[in-house]
Amino acid sequence: GTSRILNSQLSQRIMSAEQAAELIPPGATIGMSGFTGAGYPKAVPKALAERIRRLRDAGSPMRVNIWTGASTAPELDGALAEVDGINMRLPFQSDAVCRKQINEGQMQYLDIHLSEVSQYAWSGFLGKLDVAVIEVAAVLEDGRLIPSSSIGNNKTWIEQADKVILEVNDKQSLKMEGMHDVYYGTALPPNRKPILLTEPSDRIGERYLHCPLDKVIAVVETSSSDRNSAFTPPDETSALIADHILDFFAHEVKKGRLPAQLLPIQSGVGNIANAVLEGLNNGPYKNLSAFTEVIQDGMLKMLKSGTLKVASATAFSLSPDALDEFNNNIDFYKDKIILRQQDISNHPELARRLGVIAMNGLIEADIYGNVNSTHIMGTRMMNGIGGSGDFARNGYLSIFMTPSTAKQGAISSIVPMVSHVDHTEHDVKIIVTEQGLADLRGLAPKQRAKCIIENCAHPEFKDRLMDYYERACASGRGMHTPHLLEEALSWHVNFEQHGRM
Numbered sequence: 431g432t433s434r435i436l437n438s439q440l441s442q443r444i445m446s447a448e449q450a451a452e453l454i455p456p457g458a459t460i461g462m463s464g465f466t467g468a469g470y471p472k473a474v475p476k477a478l479a480e481r482i483r484r485l486r487d488a489g490s491p492m493r494v495n496i497w498t499g500a501s502t503a504p505e506l507d508g509a510l511a512e513v514d515g516i517n518m519r520l521p522f523q524s525d526a527v528c529r530k531q532i533n534e535g536q537m538q539y540l541d542i543h544l545s546e547v548s549q550y551a552w553s554g555f556l557g558k559l560d561v562a563v564i565e566v567a568a569v570l571e572d573g574r575l576i577p578s579s580s581i582g583n584n585k586t587w588i589e590q591a592d593k594v595i596l597e598v599n600d601k602q603s604l605k606m607e608g609m610h611d612v613y614y615g616t617a618l619p620p621n622r623k624p625i626l627l628t629e630p631s632d633r634i635g636e637r638y639l640h641c642p643l644d645k646v647i648a649v650v651e652t653s654s655s656d657r658n659s660a661f662t663p664p665d666e667t668s669a670l671i672a673d674h675i676l677d678f679f680a681h682e683v684k685k686g687r688l689p690a691q692l693l694p695i696q697s698g699v700g701n702i703a704n705a706v707l708e709g710l711n712n713g714p715y716k717n718l719s720a721f722t723e724v725i726q727d728g729m730l731k732m733l734k735s736g737t738l739k740v741a742s743a744t745a746f747s748l749s750p751d752a753l754d755e756f757n758n759n760i761d762f763y764k765d766k767i768i769l770r771q772q773d774i775s776n777h778p779e780l781a782r783r784l785g786v787i788a789m790n791g792l793i794e795a796d797i798y799g800n801v802n803s804t805h806i807m808g809t810r811m812m813n814g815i816g817g818s819g820d821f822a823r824n825g826y827l828s829i830f831m832t833p834s835t836a837k838q839g840a841i842s843s844i845v846p847m848v849s850h851v852d853h854t855e856h857d858v859k860i861i862v863t864e865q866g867l868a869d870l871r872g873l874a875p876k877q878r879a880k881c882i883i884e885n886c887a888h889p890e891f892k893d894r895l896m897d898y899y900e901r902a903c904a905s906g907r908g909m910h911t912p913h914l915l916e917e918a919l920s921w922h923v924n925f926e927q928h929g930r931m
């Protein structure tokens with residue numbers, strides 16, 4: 431039905447996804463909604479991929495550039511990558527087909543801090559945005575839009591694009607109305623003003639997205655759920671990592687370096703993050719807050735139990751069960767969750783002011799505390815930096831978590847030198863593995879090396895790391911950050927040649 435499109439001008443633009451996809455010119459740059467599998471367009475990208483496939487089969491290939499909030503789903507990244515339809519992708523993806531295209535050199539990929547994407551677009555660094563394709567929950571009579579389960583870069587895409595295609599998804603709860611906080615006070619330098627947000631619960635913007643009606647060239651009605659990956663219960667390694675972090679928090683509270691209600695937490699998604707949230711939920715904490723980018727199952731549980739008072743984010747990322755829980759109890763959750771655009775949810779000014787506790791995963795860390803979050807063996811893209819840099823550099827505590835080994839113990843997550851750097855030694859304050867926690871605050875490089883090897887390395891690799899470090903110290907080279915340059919990346923080369931570090 432048309433009940434969710436209350437504006438009469440826009441209801442005249444209703445058409446099929448196939449018709450809407452025909453309106454996108456070859457070579458177009460398209461800004462799509464979507465963040466961690468929430469609020470992405472469900473129909474137009476697939477129809478566009480079909481059109482690209484037909485054109486390719488007819489001998490006239492078409493490609494487009496795709497900008498989003500963050501990761502989407504197989505119906506978007508997967509479908510378009512499958513037909514080799516993407517020329518340039520930014521700023522984040524986690525799709526297997528997309529990743530393959532990137533790593534085979536078929537797709538350009540620009541991996542940038544999520545808070546900075548809209549600024550790049552506004553400043554003209556990325557070129558022109560032709561079309562925005564945005565999922566919303568409804569269109570009000572006056573044309574204002576009720577945002578969907580993520581906001582991401584939607585405000586910017588709508589403002590920057592020449593043309594807008596709306597997908598109105600009736601699977602998104604209308605009761606989300608009022609949960610969003612869209613801030614219309616951003617500006618480019620030199621005209622910026624302080625952002626007057628001093629608590630994660632502060633509302634500083636509007637509940638709706640605005641869109642000039644004459645930009646809207648198509649409205650497509652859809653009815654399908656977000657990606658909603660299933661939840662895997664924490665394994666033993668994740669539980670151990672979580673225990674180390676919880677002990678550390680208790681210690682910091684006792685020392686007076688953290689308040690009893692901690693500081694606003696930011697947490698990634700996945701097994702380890704969930705274990706930490708579960709640990710917090712079972713601990714002595716009440717009335718915590720979250721200033722983060724994604725609300726995952728664990729945060730919902732914490733809100734329910736009162737461990738968490740409020741969560742600010744830009745998107746949900748829920749399992750099917752948690753989504754049911756949310757939709758069935760949305761009146762309870764509604765005033766405890768605020769969804770913002772990602773240039774606000776991840777804003778450096780706000781992360782620094784609030785003193786966020788940033789907790790993110792890593793692929794490898796080196797003995798001096800540099801962290802690689804994105805590259806496998808230095809050359810192959812995994813997902814992207816996402817928001818980890820926004821929070822890690824500006825947070826009060828920047829915690830990076832990982833199992834001490836990968837690939838059934840063939841790879842050490844602690845290496846002499848990282849094969850790619852996302853978070854430098856200057857930004858990384860704490861590294862945790864199931865072996866233990868390295869608190870690097872106030873330590874100089876040589877002290878850090880001992881602390882990381884001692885506390886975080888797997889016993890299988892510990893002696894070799896210490897041996898590397900000691901020989902580096904004895905090499906006659908610089909004694910600030912001792913390295914054996916001819917050997918620093920030999921662990922990676924070993925893995926490539928022998929399947930073991």
Ligand code: 0RQ
Binds near residue numbers: 814841
């Ligand atoms: O690959 O599934 O093929 O075996 O990397 O590793 O251990 O499952 O951990 O899912 O937490 O991901 C850094 C990638 C960790 C993630 C990263 C292989 C490993 C596996 C995944 P397989 P795990 P996680 C938060 C802010 C950047 C974005 C970010 C990430 C796969 O946390 O993308 O922080 N972070 N955003 O086998 C070779 C190593 C490896 C390795 C792991 N040293 N060498 N392969 N793997 N370590 C906001 C959000 O998250 C939305």
